[in-house]
């Protein structure tokens with residue numbers, strides 16, 4: 001049973017991936033600094049899988065602590081690296097915090113992996129690297145555009161750091177996974193997304209509005225050149241996304257990768273407008289959502305959805321869950337968290 005390190009393993013995507021890794025038979029060690037998560041998530045994971053992952057509370061910016069971790073766990077075979085700050089607006093105000101958090105930790109991890117006899121590394125990247133792509137659906141060959149925010153830039157630079165390192169470290173293999181819009185929760189409602197403060201992302205804002213925490217959803221703009229005028233995104237169920245991490249890791253562990261550094265889009269291939277997401281929520285929850293159309297949000301792209309062929313052909317992975325599945329799971333999670 002290979003030992004896999006999951007950094008940020010108590011976060012939204014991290015916790016769902018830990019579940020899928022354990023279900024696939026891996027031994028999981030989590031590093032998390034609890035800056036945007038809670039130790040209670042360990043209970044949720046354990047309730048689902050019956051197995052409590054090892055947990056080390058470490059701040060990856062502390063180089064000595066990262067080294068000490070790898071001395072203790074010198075049998076780690078693979079790393080899935082989620083730990084990062086992810087609030088776009090905050091990154092604009094605090095760029096150095098984002099560069100230090102997201103890139104300092106990455107460099108320290110790679111320095112340790114370089115010393116291992118063999119290492120497989122999965123990086124949490126984002127479709128944000130494409131900006132507003134010229135062609136839809138977006139393939140992995142679409143050009144990386146000038147980042148809109150320091151957050152987006154940390155994903156671009158992160159990918160470059162890994163690519164450059166793989167070129168010179170023959171024992172290191174890596175995959176960057178470019179997520180489209182992850183939503184939903186585990187169907188058990190034991191784990192899910194827990195945004196701190198007012199959610200910036202669409203789906204948690206919808207469920208918090210429906211539960212009564214927010215008065216109404218503001219739909220940012222209905223005059224875009226799309227089917228109903230609202231922005232289009234590729235919303236992917238977090239459990240489909242979690243499975244893709246296991247598959248990508250296995251590709252590396254089994255030496256099935258074609259290059260030492262590869263990138264894959266993770267999406268459904270289907271674009272949904274903001275209003276379609278609202279309608280899906282209303283359909284599965286039976287609740288009427290209070291919303292109003294307001295002006296555009298600065299920096300929003302019009303439309304983005306993935307070309308999923310590379311992931312299908314190379315990883316043998318595609319999404320299985322629908323937008324409705326995701327919205328229902330997000331709603332069940334919101335109700336559970338608020339004790340309703």
Ligand code: UD1
Pocket residue numbers: 088089126127128152180181182200201202203205217218219220221230231232233274297299300
């Ligand atoms: C945002 C980030 C992106 C990040 C991603 C992570 C921005 C500009 N981009 O992407 O860098 O990788 O989250 O999931 O913040 N919407 C509303 N009302 C709301 C919230 C959102 O209408 O209250 C709309 C947005 O205009 C957008 C869609 O819903 O069209 C999705 O928004 P969001 O969940 O914030 O994701 P992205 O903007 O795609």
